[in-house]
Amino acid sequence: MKGLGVAHVACGADFAFGHRRHGNIDRLEALLAPHGIGLTIVPQLADDGGPISSSRIRRLLQEGYPERAAEELGRLWSIAGPVMHGDQRGRLLGFPTANIPLTQHLEPARGVYAVRVTLPDGRIVPGVANIGRRPTINDGRESRLEVHLFDFNEDLYDQTLSVALIALLREEKKFSSLEELKAQIAADAAQARFILGI
Numbered sequence: 001m002k003g004l005g006v007a008h009v010a011c012g013a014d015f016a017f018g019h020r021r022h023g024n025i026d027r028l029e030a031l032l033a034p035h036g037i038g039l040t041i042v043p044q045l046a047d048d049g050g051p052i053s054s055s056r057i058r059r060l061l062q063e064g065y066p067e068r069a070a071e072e073l074g075r076l077w078s079i080a081g082p083v084m085h086g087d088q089r090g091r092l093l094g095f096p097t098a099n100i101p102l103t104q105h106l107e108p109a110r111g112v113y114a115v116r117v118t119l120p121d122g123r124i125v126p127g128v129a130n131i132g133r134r135p136t137i138n139d140g141r142e143s144r145l146e147v148h149l150f151d152f153n154e155d156l157y158d159q160t161l162s163v164a165l166i167a168l169l170r171e172e173k174k175f176s177s178l179e180e181l182k183a184q185i186a187a188d189a190a191q192a193r194f195i196l197g198i
């Protein structure tokens with residue numbers, strides 16, 4: 001506890017720890033008291049659907065309800081990561097997209113989202129993002145996050161962006177031509193602008 005520099009501990013009433021979760025909150029209090037470290041038991045938050053929990057919030061994100069996940073979390077849910085190089089097709093499609101690998105992230109529902117992006121300098125820029133495998137141009141299994149920022153033209157490579165999911169617009173699909181994909185992305189951008197109030 002010294003090593004961690006613990007000043008105070010907060011947990012739920014059903015918190016368990018240690019071998020086979022044998023440690024309960026009475027045990028925790030007994031361990032903390034000799035060090036003068038206080039313990040706060042945080043009351044359980046619940047609504048009509050039962051207790052609010054991280055697994056319930058993860059399920060909402062995986063099912064495509066980022067706005068409900070945000071309500072339960074008390075903040076927007078975002079994916080942060082560095083912008084990697086792609087194969088420059090976005091620029092050809094007329095919609096440059098910053099690519100962020102999804103690696104260790106929870107994977108939310110695949111599809112197109114209205115988003116708000118926070119840049120390293122603190123600016124917040126609205127945009128439209130695709131999370132998925134890009135079946136029109138790619139047959140790989142790896143998913144990635146690609147985000148187009150509205151009314152923006154700057155180099156973002158290697159910068160860390162935080163992409164907050166606001167609403168899911170549609171599922172990802174395979175188009176029979178790049179022209180159709182391009183027209184759909186333009187419609188997605190218009191819908192995202194409307195949702196984001198711009």
Ligand SMILES: Cc1cc2nc3c(=O)[nH]c(=O)nc-3n(C[C@H](O)[C@H](O)[C@H](O)COP(=O)(O)O)c2cc1C
Nearest residue numbers: 086087088089090112128130134135136172173188
């Ligand atoms: C708003 C938006 C929606 C997209 N929707 C789809 C889609 O439904 N199906 C698909 O295969 N790719 C979709 N894409 C991914 C595009 O295929 C990809 O961003 C573009 O072709 C750039 O590819 P590149 O990274 O290989 O250069 C979408 C991209 C954006 C920005």
Ligand SMILES: Nc1ncnc2c1ncn2[C@@H]1O[C@H](COP(=O)(O)OP(=O)(O)OP(=O)(O)O)[C@@H](O)[C@H]1O
Nearest residue numbers: 086087088089090091096097149152153155156157
């Ligand atoms: N409005 C914008 N939104 C996103 N990126 C932009 C924007 N304006 C300029 N950029 C820059 O353009 C890059 C993306 O361009 P482009 O999509 O052509 O190339 P790419 O890296 O190959 O990506 P992709 O493979 O998704 O096409 C971003 O990483 C960023 O540096």
